[in-house]
Amino acid sequence: MLxxxxxxxxxxxxxxxxxxxxxxxxxxxxxxxxxxxxxNPGITTGAHVHAVADSIFNGLVGLDSDLQxxxxxxxxxxxxxxxxxxxxxxxxAAWHDGKPFTSADVKFTFENILFKYHSRTKAGLxxxxxxxxxxxxxxxxxxxxxxxxxxxxxxxxTEAPILAxxxxxxxxxxxxxxxxxxxxxxxxxxxxxxxxGDRVVLEENTNYFKGDVTDLDRVVFRIIKDRETAxxxxxxxxxxxxxRMSAKDISRxxxxxxxxxxxxxxxGGNCIMTVSFNQDRELTQNSAFRxxxxxxxxxxxxxxxxxxxxxxxANAPFSSAIGWAHDASAxxxxxxxxxxxxxxxxxxxxxxxxxDMVHFPNFTKYAELMAQDLAKVGINLVxxxxxxxxxxxxxxxxxxxxxxxxxxCNGVDPEIGIKRMYVSSNIAPIPFSNASAYSNDKxxxxxxxxxxxxxxxxxxxxxxxxxxxxxDELPYFWLVETVRITAANPNFSGYRPWSGQYLETxxxx
Amino acid sequence: xxxxxxxxxxxxxxxxxxxxxxxxxxxxAVPGGPVLALxxxxxxxxxxxxxxxxxxxxxxxAERYLSFLGLLASGNLGESYTYAKPALAVTLSHLPATLxxxxxSILMAAAIGLPLGIxxxxxxxxxxxxxxxxxxxxxxxxxxxxxxxxxxxGASTVFPVQGMTDPRGFYQGAAYWxxxxxxxVLPVLTLTMxxxxxxxxxxxxxxRAQWVRPYVRTxxxxxxxxSRVEWRHALPNGAAPIFALFGNRIGWFxxxxxxxxxxxxxxxxxxxxxxxxxxxxxxxVISVVVVGVLFTMLGNLLADIAQTASDPRLRSxxxxx
Numbered sequence: 001m002l003x004x005x006x007x008x009x010x011x012x013x014x015x016x017x018x019x020x021x022x023x024x025x026x027x028x029x030x031x032x033x034x035x036x037x038x039x040n041p042g043i044t045t046g047a048h049v050h051a052v053a054d055s056i057f058n059g060l061v062g063l064d065s066d067l068q069x070x071x072x073x074x075x076x077x078x079x080x081x082x083x084x085x086x087x088x089x090x091x092x093a094a095w096h097d098g099k100p101f102t103s104a105d106v107k108f109t110f111e112n113i114l115f116k117y118h119s120r121t122k123a124g125l126x127x128x129x130x131x132x133x134x135x136x137x138x139x140x141x142x143x144x145x146x147x148x149x150x151x152x153x154x155x156x157x158t159e160a161p162i163l164a165x166x167x168x169x170x171x172x173x174x175x176x177x178x179x180x181x182x183x184x185x186x187x188x189x190x191x192x193x194x195x196x197g198d199r200v201v202l203e204e205n206t207n208y209f210k211g212d213v214t215d216l217d218r219v220v221f222r223i224i225k226d227r228e229t230a231x232x233x234x235x236x237x238x239x240x241x242x243x244r245m246s247a248k249d250i251s252r253x254x255x256x257x258x259x260x261x262x263x264x265x266x267x268g269g270n271c272i273m274t275v276s277f278n279q280d281r282e283l284t285q286n287s288a289f290r291x292x293x294x295x296x297x298x299x300x301x302x303x304x305x306x307x308x309x310x311x312x313x314a315n316a317p318f319s320s321a322i323g324w325a326h327d328a329s330a331x332x333x334x335x336x337x338x339x340x341x342x343x344x345x346x347x348x349x350x351x352x353x354x355x356d357m358v359h360f361p362n363f364t365k366y367a368e369l370m371a372q373d374l375a376k377v378g379i380n381l382v383x384x385x386x387x388x389x390x391x392x393x394x395x396x397x398x399x400x401x402x403x404x405x406x407x408x409c410n411g412v413d414p415e416i417g418i419k420r421m422y423v424s425s426n427i428a429p430i431p432f433s434n435a436s437a438y439s440n441d442k443x444x445x446x447x448x449x450x451x452x453x454x455x456x457x458x459x460x461x462x463x464x465x466x467x468x469x470x471x472d473e474l475p476y477f478w479l480v481e482t483v484r485i486t487a488a489n490p491n492f493s494g495y496r497p498w499s500g501q502y503l504e505t506x507x508x509x
Numbered sequence: 510x511x512x513x514x515x516x517x518x519x520x521x522x523x524x525x526x527x528x529x530x531x532x533x534x535x536x537x538a539v540p541g542g543p544v545l546a547l548x549x550x551x552x553x554x555x556x557x558x559x560x561x562x563x564x565x566x567x568x569x570x571a572e573r574y575l576s577f578l579g580l581l582a583s584g585n586l587g588e589s590y591t592y593a594k595p596a597l598a599v600t601l602s603h604l605p606a607t608l609x610x611x612x613x614s615i616l617m618a619a620a621i622g623l624p625l626g627i628x629x630x631x632x633x634x635x636x637x638x639x640x641x642x643x644x645x646x647x648x649x650x651x652x653x654x655x656x657x658x659x660x661x662x663g664a665s666t667v668f669p670v671q672g673m674t675d676p677r678g679f680y681q682g683a684a685y686w687x688x689x690x691x692x693x694v695l696p697v698l699t700l701t702m703x704x705x706x707x708x709x710x711x712x713x714x715x716x717r718a719q720w721v722r723p724y725v726r727t728x729x730x731x732x733x734x735x736s737r738v739e740w741r742h743a744l745p746n747g748a749a750p751i752f753a754l755f756g757n758r759i760g761w762f763x764x765x766x767x768x769x770x771x772x773x774x775x776x777x778x779x780x781x782x783x784x785x786x787x788x789x790x791x792x793x794v795i796s797v798v799v800v801g802v803l804f805t806m807l808g809n810l811l812a813d814i815a816q817t818a819s820d821p822r823l824r825s826x827x828x829x830x
Contacts, residue, residue, distance in 0.1 A: 045549030198776030220676035389541020
């Protein structure tokens with residue numbers, strides 16, 4: 001029995017398919033859960049596309065592990081005192097087909113692709129950028145109509161990937177362009193091949209403008225839908241990198257993998273598991289009921305039992321990762337206290353309440369634990385797990401829910417991922433908009449003011465006021481801040497799991 | 510023969526139309542749409558409207574159904590939303606990988622299941638063991654069987670737990686097929702075990718039914734061995750349900766093997782179907798199902814032909830049902 005493997009190895013080696021054949025090349029294998037379908041990161045915010053395509057492209061700026069802007073395609077930049085003019089000096093980069101990268105590519109990408117098709121950048125920047133000027137090939141100037149403090153942080157490869165003008169200029173509708181299946185980028189890796197449902201193969205860009213930054217010769221993204229299979233493949237060494245895994249599985253792989261945690265990643269970050277209370281339903285409209293709900297839920301238990309202690313109980317409506325805007329004591333008054341919750345319900349005359357909670361199937365454990373807590377105070381929480389498309393339809397189109405549970409990703413600035421949840425203008429059948437349908441003029445005004453000034457202290461003050469109003473009114477309830485957990489091959493280092501370009505600087509140990 | 514060809518063709522056309530129509534309306538009634546899978550989060554109403562217009566989703570259902578029928582009549586099942594390529598072409602490109610699993614499984618299941626099923630028709634303790642094993646294997650969900658198989662101490666250290674080829678390999682020609690075979694061992698074994706269990710149970714029942722017939726006793730009385738009576742006499746007479754079983758199961762292998770393919774991350778129709786449903790990629794779902802229907806019908810046809818060939822009573826054409 002002992003020798004089966006050896007025998008097989010010898011036999012296979014004799015047949016000529018031993019690993020030695022390709023040993024000179026380092027091939028790195030990433031397990032991704034869904035098929036990208038296409039590779040144009042400028043026309044979608046979908047994580048399934050960005051998880052692969054971000055390695056092929058660059059943004060103007062990157063983000064470091066503290067999510068601060070660092071050079072990417074832009075070597076340096078300067079900002080005018082009024083915060084209205086950003087001047088970028090570009091690196092001397094080349095497209096994968098050999099053509100030079102110039103400022104014209106930047107202007108073209110923003111005006112013709114990102115402002116039209118990239119929903120987050122379109123919503124966030126198209127109204128703010130009044131002009132893009134290209135005085136020469138290596139300089140690009142953005143003129144803003146009003147200060148936009150989040151501007152630099154919205155220019156990374158996930159938010160604003162730069163595409164080649166010469167590829168897309170005459171390609172017709174960029175959403176249908178042939179070039180989307182054979183991407184030409186500037187990134188550290190070049191596209192080689194794609195077998196739908198199976199794998200995407202990239203190879204090192206030996207002409208990368210940042211020089212020889214990686215030891216990987218090839219990166220293969222294997223599409224593995226089943227999480228258990230991906231874990232086993234990692235344990236067996238068939239896969240080197242699992243970008244997202246569940247905290248409960250860490251113990252199975254930690255002795256053979258490097259476990260990385262990050263609050264951000266391709267497709268969004270700084271996420272908080274958030275309960276929305278439907279403001280159109282009688283019971284959830286009642287602020288006493290919402291208060292009681294909040295006091296009845298033991299959020300520490302959620303962190304312990306669902307996230308295995310890797311997350312953090314939310315202590316404010318805003319993510320603690322956006323430190324300057326975060327009010328760490330905002331939710332102090334809402335500590336777990338069943339007795340207090342019961343008292344609030346009794347005073348409000350609410351008894352034997354039954355409410356439903358719509359959520360994605362992978363959030364079932366949260367719903368179960370909350371249902372146990374709420375049962376203690378006489379609230380019957382009925383969990384309604386629906387698949388992703390159906391849940392979004394029920395919540396944002398049909399508005400058929402009492403409460404729902406969503407992972408709201410705050411992004412790297414409140415302007416990006418937080419404002420959308422609270423402003424009344426965003427009560428619309430749009431996925432991940434204002435799910436509660438919360439409307440408060442004061443909140444609308446404060447968000448408008450905070451988004452309209454470059455003065456960080458003034459912004460922080462406005463956001464602080466917003467958080468105390470939200471904690472008071474509780475249109476939502478913020479449970480736990482989650483982290484992305486990544487398992488990676490320990491024979492390499494230099495992973496950047498918080499970024500779309502997570503393999504840009506991987507080195508063998 | 511001509512009549513049979515015509516009637517089968519007409520049957521196939523009606524079947525495809527009925528299945529495609531039912532699916533079209535069902536999938537349109539399912540909540541959620543394909544737009545989110547294309548844009549990602551944060552899509553504004555303009556973007557959603559533009560995509561719906563591009564995909565023709567903003568038109569009334571009746572109108573869409575008519576143009577869908579037009580496409581269907583021309584043998585075109587529309588363009589996949591996810592891949593922006595003809596749905597039928599995407600489906601067919603995933604077919605070979607599924608056949609790599611299905612064909613060896615069907616053949617091995619027949620080669621092992623048939624003799625075991627015949628043996629299990631005899632009385633005795635060995636039959637009991639065979640039947641019990643088959644019942645267990647048949648009752649176990651096939652995805653679970655697949656998962657348990659790769660956790661088995663021997664299997665998990667020797668064979669790959671997922672995929673169809675080694676991404677580090679980049680093999681060509683014969684080396685490529687050796688790599689595929691190596692990766693196929695566990696999924697093929699899973700499917701074989703499931704199908705074998707089915708084969709044993711059906712074969713046993715078919716042969717049991719023959720055992721009580723007088724000709725079997727006559728055969729034994731004239732001195733034929735038990736196995737000759739089983740194979741030469743009982744099997745051809747009792748073959749109808751066995752042929753039907755294999756005919757029907759071809760469709761199962763294409764669609765039902767989904768679970769095994771997902772467990773083993775095998776890039777065939779299974780993973781494609783799951784992704785198509787999750788992404789609400791309507792043309793792709795319909796295309797996969799239509800291909801499955803056609804294969805099932807082809808399987809039934811082959812089963813009928815094989816049965817006719819093996820049974821002289823059917824061959825003359827006089828004993829048509």
